[in-house]
Amino acid sequence: MFRGSIVALVTPFTAAGELNTEKVKELVKFHIEKGTSGLVPCGTTGESPTLSEQEKEQLFETVVNEADGKIPVIAGTGTNDTAKSLKMTKFAKKIGADAALVITPYYNKPTQEGLYRHFMHIADNVDLPIVVYNVPGRTSVNILPETVGRLSSHENIVAIKEASGNLGQISEIRSRCGEHIAILSGDDNLTLPILSVGGKGVISVTANIVPDMISEMVQAFEKNDHTKALSIHNRLETLNKVLFIETNPIPIKTAMNLMGFDMGGFRLPLCEMSRSHEEELTKVLVNYDLI
Numbered sequence: 181m182f183r184g185s186i187v188a189l190v191t192p193f194t195a196a197g198e199l200n201t202e203k204v205k206e207l208v209k210f211h212i213e214k215g216t217s218g219l220v221p222c223g224t225t226g227e228s229p230t231l232s233e234q235e236k237e238q239l240f241e242t243v244v245n246e247a248d249g250k251i252p253v254i255a256g257t258g259t260n261d262t263a264k265s266l267k268m269t270k271f272a273k274k275i276g277a278d279a280a281l282v283i284t285p286y287y288n289k290p291t292q293e294g295l296y297r298h299f300m301h302i303a304d305n306v307d308l309p310i311v312v313y314n315v316p317g318r319t320s321v322n323i324l325p326e327t328v329g330r331l332s333s334h335e336n337i338v339a340i341k342e343a344s345g346n347l348g349q350i351s352e353i354r355s356r357c358g359e360h361i362a363i364l365s366g367d368d369n370l371t372l373p374i375l376s377v378g379g380k381g382v383i384s385v386t387a388n389i390v391p392d393m394i395s396e397m398v399q400a401f402e403k404n405d406h407t408k409a410l411s412i413h414n415r416l417e418t419l420n421k422v423l424f425i426e427t428n429p430i431p432i433k434t435a436m437n438l439m440g441f442d443m444g445g446f447r448l449p450l451c452e453m454s455r456s457h458e459e460e461l462t463k464v465l466v467n468y469d470l471i
Contacts, residue, residue: 204221282299375401
């Protein structure tokens with residue numbers, strides 16, 4: 181479950197700004213057909229901070245039901261409140277999600293001991309595989325390798341999405357945890373380097389629009405075809421760069437709309453791309469034959 185190309189799903193909205201469940205179903209079908217290894221609804225790319233609890237539950241249920249066991253679903257249940265995170269993780273377990281993605285609490289800036297207790301409390305109280313999500317650029321807190329090492333002793337804490345951008349830290353996690361923790365890249369431009377230090381795959385933004393390329397790169401690396409993996413990594417460089425030219429998920433959702441996926445708009449405080457950046461994005465999509 182915790183390997184390969186896993187997509188961080190964009191959340192589609194209607195013209196009225198409501199959750200568009202029909203488009204969610206279309207996305208799930210698309211990724212099943214394209215060979216994506218797993219789905220993450222309600223992560224950062226899914227605009228989770230602006231989704232209500234009811235919308236999150238509806239999104240989880242829609243994705244799980246549409247996936248119907250054909251592809252694993254890792255529900256983004258984490259918040260900066262341990263009790264709320266536990267409640268959402270219990271709901272994900274109840275409706276049949278395969279795992280939960282739990283972010284390090286943002287804004288609170290907990291200590292390493294606080295982080296340890298946060299994840300242990302959730303893992304102790306719901307029998308569901310947990311993916312720790314470390315993204316210091318979003319949360320202002322970095323879970324250190326020694327804390328991940330402590331957490332890896334819990335049978336329910338089985339993976340980490342690492343978006344620190346620190347390959348030394350990621351290498352240390354591998355050294356401390358071995359096979360107890362599956363390391364997943366949280367940065368599309370670092371997927372191949374992370375694979376090279378023991379990573380198992382990626383939770384990808386770029387895979388929303390080129391799932392076959394991301395899957396092919398990871399599979400090539402797993403088959404020790406490093407030349408092919410590097411070739412794909414190099415081909416993806418410009419696309420990965422432009423998809424983060426503004427705050428994620430603004431570029432990827434804009435790209436999907438340009439490609440005809442009809443994902444709708446954004447919820448404030450996110451807003452549409454600047455005209456100059458959209459023009460740049462459009463040129464790149466044309467060069468990749470995506471529009």
